[in-house]
Amino acid sequence: GDSVTQMEGPVTLSEEAFLTINCTYTATGYPSLFWYVQYPGEGLQLLLKATKADDKGSNKGFEATYRKETTSFHLEKGSVQVSDSAVYFCALRAFFGNEKLTFGTGTRLTIIP
Amino acid sequence: EPEVTQTPSHQVTQMGQEVILRCVPISNHLYFYWYRQILGQKVEFLVSFYNNEISEKSEIFDDQFSVERPDGSNFTLKIRSTKLEDSAMYFCASSEPTSNEQFFGPGTRLTVL
Numbered sequence: 001g002d003s004v005t006q007m008e009g010p011v012t013l014s015e016e017a018f019l020t021i022n023c024t025y026t027a028t029g030y031p032s033l034f035w036y037v038q039y040p041g042e043g044l045q046l047l048l049k050a051t052k053a054d055d056k057g058s059n060k061g062f063e064a065t066y067r068k069e070t071t072s073f074h075l076e077k078g079s080v081q082v083s084d085s086a087v088y089f090c091a092l093r094a095f096f097g098n099e100k101l102t103f104g105t106g107t108r109l110t111i112i113p
Numbered sequence: 114e115p116e117v118t119q120t121p122s123h124q125v126t127q128m129g130q131e132v133i134l135r136c137v138p139i140s141n142h143l144y145f146y147w148y149r150q151i152l153g154q155k156v157e158f159l160v161s162f163y164n165n166e167i168s169e170k171s172e173i174f175d176d177q178f179s180v181e182r183p184d185g186s187n188f189t190l191k192i193r194s195t196k197l198e199d200s201a202m203y204f205c206a207s208s209e210p211t212s213n214e215q216f217f218g219p220g221t222r223l224t225v226l
Contacts, residue, residue, distance in 0.1 A: 051213065099168065099169060101146075102158070103157075104155065
């Protein structure tokens with residue numbers, strides 16, 4: 001079945017550091033790919049998405065590119081801030097009309113001032 | 114901005130008791146979902162609901178679980194006889210028919226003693 005493998009955490013970085021959180025997937029067809037973020041005490045919020053190969057999703061300085069050849073959707077940000085501290089989830093939604101999201105394990109990110 | 118709400122935020126119950134977790138989806142959404150996350154593990158899909166019936170369920174969603182939309186606003190998850198292994202964070206989500214994006218609530222932490 002479909003699966004998402006996500007970089008294990010926790011990840012601790014200094015403010016203004018470069019961030020990469022790796023995500024790879026296994027799915028049939030052409031899934032849509034997502035990054036969700038969960039701030040402390042809040043629900044999962046969609047951060048960005050990409051629906052086809054080579055699409056780049058971006059939001060709040062975060063980017064991820066849908067790479068079909070490597071089945072990857074790595075999350076990047078050039079300069080992180082303390083306010084980016086959260087748990088980040090990579091997820092996919094299968095192409096064939098399947099409604100459910102399949103999530104990775106989540107990566108807890110802590111940014112130190 | 115419209116949001117998904119869930120109550121209670123934390124529920125503690127004794128093994129074998131019934132619990133009902135409540136969700137109020139975004140008002141014009143037609144698809145509803147429940148997910149759960151056992152501490153330290155992946156967010157897992159439980160069930161999706163559309164047009165007053167279950168459209169998909171996972172192997173986790175056995176006869177002990179049921180969902181209901183008792184009125185025009187609430188969407189509930191019932192666990193008839195809770196087990197220790199039901200302890201988890203339960204997330205409700207909703208989406209529009211034509212959108213890829215699922216909007217999540219803040220979750221209910223269920224603790225079974």
